Amino acid sequence: MSLEILLIIAFGGALLTYLLGKTSEKIRDFLAVVISLSLVAFVACLYSKSLEKTFYFGFFGLGLVLRLNMFSWLFAITIAVVGALSIIFSLSYIRAREKTDFYFLMMLLVNAAMLGIVLAGDLVSFYIFWEIMSWSAFLLISYNRGPALAAGMKYIIMSIIGSVSFLVGMLSLYVSFGTLNITQIAPVITSASSGYILFILIAFSIAFGIKNAVLPFHTWLPDAHSEAPAPFSAVLSGILIKMGTYGFLLILYVIVGLKLFLSLGSGIFSFHSVLCFLGAVTIIIPTFIAMLQTDAKRLLAWSTVGQAGYIILAIAFGTNLALAGGIFHFFNHALFKALLFLAIGAVEFRTQTRDLDSLGGLAKKMPIVFIATLVGVCALIGVPLTSGFVSKWLIYKTLILEASPFLAFFALAGTWGTILYSYKLIHNVFLGQLPEKYKDIRKSPFSMQLPMIVLSLAILVFGILPGIPLKVINAIGISFGFESLNVTLWGIASETGTLNTINIFSAVVVAALLIWVLFRLSAKSVPVAQDDSYAAGAHTPVDKYNYTAEFYNPLYRMIKPFLRDVIDEFYYWIGSSMQTLSDRVRRVYAGDVGYYVMYIILFLAFLIFVQLKWKPW
Amino acid sequence: MVAKVMQIILSPVLALVVGVFFLGLARKIMARIHWRYGPPLVQPVIDMIRLFYQKSVSHGSVFDLGLILSLAGSIVVVLFLPFGQMCPLSNSGGLLVILYIMLLAPLGLALSGGQGANPNISIGISRKLILSLGYEVPLLLVLLAVMTHYKTISIIEVVKIQQSTGWSIISFPLFLSGLSYFLILPAILGIRPFDISSALQEISSGPIVEYGGKYLALVTIEHAFALFISIALFVNLFLGGGANPLIFFAKMLVVFVLGLCINAVFPRFRIEQAIKYLWKWPTLLAFLGLIITLM
Numbered sequence: 001m002s003l004e005i006l007l008i009i010a011f012g013g014a015l016l017t018y019l020l021g022k023t024s025e026k027i028r029d030f031l032a033v034v035i036s037l038s039l040v041a042f043v044a045c046l047y048s049k050s051l052e053k054t055f056y057f058g059f060f061g062l063g064l065v066l067r068l069n070m071f072s073w074l075f076a077i078t079i080a081v082v083g084a085l086s087i088i089f090s091l092s093y094i095r096a097r098e099k100t101d102f103y104f105l106m107m108l109l110v111n112a113a114m115l116g117i118v119l120a121g122d123l124v125s126f127y128i129f130w131e132i133m134s135w136s137a138f139l140l141i142s143y144n145r146g147p148a149l150a151a152g153m154k155y156i157i158m159s160i161i162g163s164v165s166f167l168v169g170m171l172s173l174y175v176s177f178g179t180l181n182i183t184q185i186a187p188v189i190t191s192a193s194s195g196y197i198l199f200i201l202i203a204f205s206i207a208f209g210i211k212n213a214v215l216p217f218h219t220w221l222p223d224a225h226s227e228a229p230a231p232f233s234a235v236l237s238g239i240l241i242k243m244g245t246y247g248f249l250l251i252l253y254v255i256v257g258l259k260l261f262l263s264l265g266s267g268i269f270s271f272h273s274v275l276c277f278l279g280a281v282t283i284i285i286p287t288f289i290a291m292l293q294t295d296a297k298r299l300l301a302w303s304t305v306g307q308a309g310y311i312i313l314a315i316a317f318g319t320n321l322a323l324a325g326g327i328f329h330f331f332n333h334a335l336f337k338a339l340l341f342l343a344i345g346a347v348e349f350r351t352q353t354r355d356l357d358s359l360g361g362l363a364k365k366m367p368i369v370f371i372a373t374l375v376g377v378c379a380l381i382g383v384p385l386t387s388g389f390v391s392k393w394l395i396y397k398t399l400i401l402e403a404s405p406f407l408a409f410f411a412l413a414g415t416w417g418t419i420l421y422s423y424k425l426i427h428n429v430f431l432g433q434l435p436e437k438y439k440d441i442r443k444s445p446f447s448m449q450l451p452m453i454v455l456s457l458a459i460l461v462f463g464i465l466p467g468i469p470l471k472v473i474n475a476i477g478i479s480f481g482f483e484s485l486n487v488t489l490w491g492i493a494s495e496t497g498t499l500n501t502i503n504i505f506s507a508v509v510v511a512a513l514l515i516w517v518l519f520r521l522s523a524k525s526v527p528v529a530q531d532d533s534y535a536a537g538a539h540t541p542v543d544k545y546n547y548t549a550e551f552y553n554p555l556y557r558m559i560k561p562f563l564r565d566v567i568d569e570f571y572y573w574i575g576s577s578m579q580t581l582s583d584r585v586r587r588v589y590a591g592d593v594g595y596y597v598m599y600i601i602l603f604l605a606f607l608i609f610v611q612l613k614w615k616p617w
Numbered sequence: 618m619v620a621k622v623m624q625i626i627l628s629p630v631l632a633l634v635v636g637v638f639f640l641g642l643a644r645k646i647m648a649r650i651h652w653r654y655g656p657p658l659v660q661p662v663i664d665m666i667r668l669f670y671q672k673s674v675s676h677g678s679v680f681d682l683g684l685i686l687s688l689a690g691s692i693v694v695v696l697f698l699p700f701g702q703m704c705p706l707s708n709s710g711g712l713l714v715i716l717y718i719m720l721l722a723p724l725g726l727a728l729s730g731g732q733g734a735n736p737n738i739s740i741g742i743s744r745k746l747i748l749s750l751g752y753e754v755p756l757l758l759v760l761l762a763v764m765t766h767y768k769t770i771s772i773i774e775v776v777k778i779q780q781s782t783g784w785s786i787i788s789f790p791l792f793l794s795g796l797s798y799f800l801i802l803p804a805i806l807g808i809r810p811f812d813i814s815s816a817l818q819e820i821s822s823g824p825i826v827e828y829g830g831k832y833l834a835l836v837t838i839e840h841a842f843a844l845f846i847s848i849a850l851f852v853n854l855f856l857g858g859g860a861n862p863l864i865f866f867a868k869m870l871v872v873f874v875l876g877l878c879i880n881a882v883f884p885r886f887r888i889e890q891a892i893k894y895l896w897k898w899p900t901l902l903a904f905l906g907l908i909i910t911l912m
Contacts, residue, residue, distance in 0.1 A: 400764045406907075419749075504693065507696055511689035519831060522830075524672075526672065534821065555888075
């Protein structure tokens with residue numbers, strides 16, 4: 001079992017799927033599912049193995065290396081699982097559309113490239129896979145045409161800026177140390193000056209910050225997530241932007257190292273606290289913007305920006321609890337945000353809309369999708385018994401105990417904002433009155449339900465038994481040079497506040513059962529139709545009679561003036577002024593030979609003037 | 618072990634008795650302030666027993682289960698709160714867990730109400746969520762000040778330290794935080810100036826408009842628990858808990874009656890006014906408290 005075979009299956013499988021898709025759709029669907037599932041199995045078999053292998057020497061004398069350890073394994077398994085589930089979801093979602101072969105090719109290619117990124121052992125192969133991922137993601141974002149084209153363009157422009165920044169950092173590392181192998185750079189970088197390390201960190205932070213949508217590099221994300229096809233939104237939000245998280249962990253903890261990273265600068269001007277602050281701002285502002293969205297996917301997209309803020313904050317904070325919380329939150333976010341995007345995709349598949357103002361009452365029509373959304377939303381908020389609670393608990397706890405209550409305040413207040421937009425999502429889509437036109441809506445197909453069921457179960461299992469992922473995460477923390485955490489199957493034991501999820505779980509279950517018994521014993525209730533409701537004597541209209549539009553209107557009026565996306569406007573301003581500038585420059589090329597002769601003469605005159613005046617030559 | 622099980626059974630029962638007593642007392646005191654005679658103290662108990670035997674309507678399974686979840690959430694919070702020497706489960710996660718399990722109750726009610734498909738409910742829930750965002754800002758600052766000051770996230774530790782060094786409401790930096798908590802207490806309880814989400818005359822009691830019979834009984838019990846929890850939290854964090862449950866309940870009674878008297882005479886805020894108030898004075902005080910704690 002070696003890593004090249006894994007990548008050959010991933011990339012070769014993608015091409016094979018495309019070619020076979022030309023002959024039969026059934027074979028193509030089957031092959032796509034088989035390949036993505038075999039990747040899951042393959043990665044799962046590699047658990048707790050540590051491999052490193054140079055597979056190609058010819059790249060300007062640099063070896064291209066693949067390596068695997070606990071750190072890359074966790075990311076690889078997340079990618080494989082979310083990727084496979086979104087492929088399964090795609091089967092019926094994409095069936096009636098055009099260019100489905102191309103769609104499956106790109107979906108598999110993105111997954112393969114992301115696996116390549118986390119398995120890359122040197123920066124050159126990292127960069128190659130990174131570019132394959134960026135470009136195939138661009139093609140998928142633009143798949144729907146129309147506004148999706150503009151969204152894709154915005155994404156790829158920002159992505160290219162990130163790549164250039166990455167390239168600058170990478171070349172500089174090569175010039176200084178003569179190697180790009182990650183394990184070889186790590187020991188020698190300690191000898192570099194702190195100014196140089198800061199430069200490297202900033203260069204890579206721009207690259208990874210754009211992918212991870214840290215403020216002020218977040219502007220591509222809401223458009224891209226809402227315009228992409230739903231299964232790809234799940235991949236995009238669940239794992240693709242987490243390649244930025246992976247990059248941050250790689251550069252901060254593997255290459256630069258914990259001690260060096262924490263010692264850069266001093267006080268609030270250190271790199272570490274600036275990054276923490278950016279993380280905190282990334283939590284709070286997008287959360288408030290998310291509350292005001294009326295497009296379900298756009299709401300989730302802004303929520304993704306906010307949740308990515310938690311991860312960045314935790315990673316940058318640099319304690320063992322924070323790192324565990326950050327990595328665990330990455331893992332959870334991959335599960336619950338993929339789940340939510342798939343659920344909204346399933347709703348959109350049946351209703352052809354994701355407008356939060358016009359949907360409603362779908363809980364009775366699509367019960368599985370409703371329960372899945374509920375689980376996803378609970379994990380997003382961090383309700384106890386879902387895995388989101390454990391990761392957030394770890395983050396808050398370390399922020400409080402390390403005396404950073406303001407960062408903790410941002411994190412906690414962000415959670416309350418999360419409750420508001422989560423409830424809006426679930427209320428406006430699934431609760432309230434069912435509009436007349438959705439009366440005969442059918443359940444979603446099984447291939448859509450299956451991924452949602454799997455993800456919901458995973459969230460609940462890891463919420464009640466968080467020890468399973470925490471064991472892996474603890475091993476990662478130890479390899480980064482942190483103290484080990486005292487992880488048990490159902491939580492974390494320590495002298496300063498123990499978490500015991502089993503206690504919480506059993507208490508809730510027992511209490512709910514007791515109340516349920518009381519509920520059944522007392523007088524029976526009569527089921528009534530949805531329009532049979534108390535209106536204080538007023539007349540009830542026949543069709544939609546519910547309050548969903550502008551759900552948080554009073555709040556909206558209060559905070560709207562503060563929530564302009566200034567950064568996006570600024571980028572557009574740069575874009576339009578660049579366009580004006582280029583337009584002016586273009587006029588120089590008038591197309592008339594006389595002008596060019598004039599330019600030459602003027603330039604010569606200038607040179608002669610310089611020579612006469614200062615005699616430099 | 619037996620003592621532990623006894624505590625687990627006993628503490629929700631005690632909390633329920635105290636909470637229901639407070640509900641009755643509130644009606645009596647309000648009536649006296651308004652120069653009325655008021656119903657007897659046991660009126661809520663009589664109502665509840667009657668309600669369990671009455672017919673009711675249901676709008677679907679989420680409508681039922683949401684309510685059950687909400688009440689279960691409240692009971693579990695009580696298990697995590699120490700009162701007196703009783704603290705059955707409070708060593709499995711501390712204040713952060715309490716803060717989070719307190720979510721289950723409003724979330725369950727909101728889900729259940731949402732299924733009710735009545736615009737009054739939706740408006741009420743929307744208001745309730747906005748209001749909770751309003752009071753959570755100062756509340757979080759207050760809790761963070763307490764946790765930072767005592768350098769722990771365990772609520773038992775906070776109570777223990779206070780029993781040796783004195784109540785935190787009279788210690789200097791936390792005095793500000795305590796005052797801020799007291800100022801937002803009516804908003805947390807949803808009583809008079811902040812009864813925006815359950816405004817009887819505007820939106821027919823908001824989230825509970827579709828409830829009747831046992832639903833109304835359960836939601837009243839939930840309300841009693843909520844009342845108990847937010848006052849008990851105040852007593853634990855700022856008034857040094859209690860050496861035994863009796864002292865604890867006496868302290869709670871004082872806080873409750875004080876809050877009631879101040880707020881019985883105010884008219885209702887509009888939602889924007891409430892947010893403006895909550896984000897002005899209580900937040901400022903809580904913020905100052907936190908800053909001074911940090912220095």
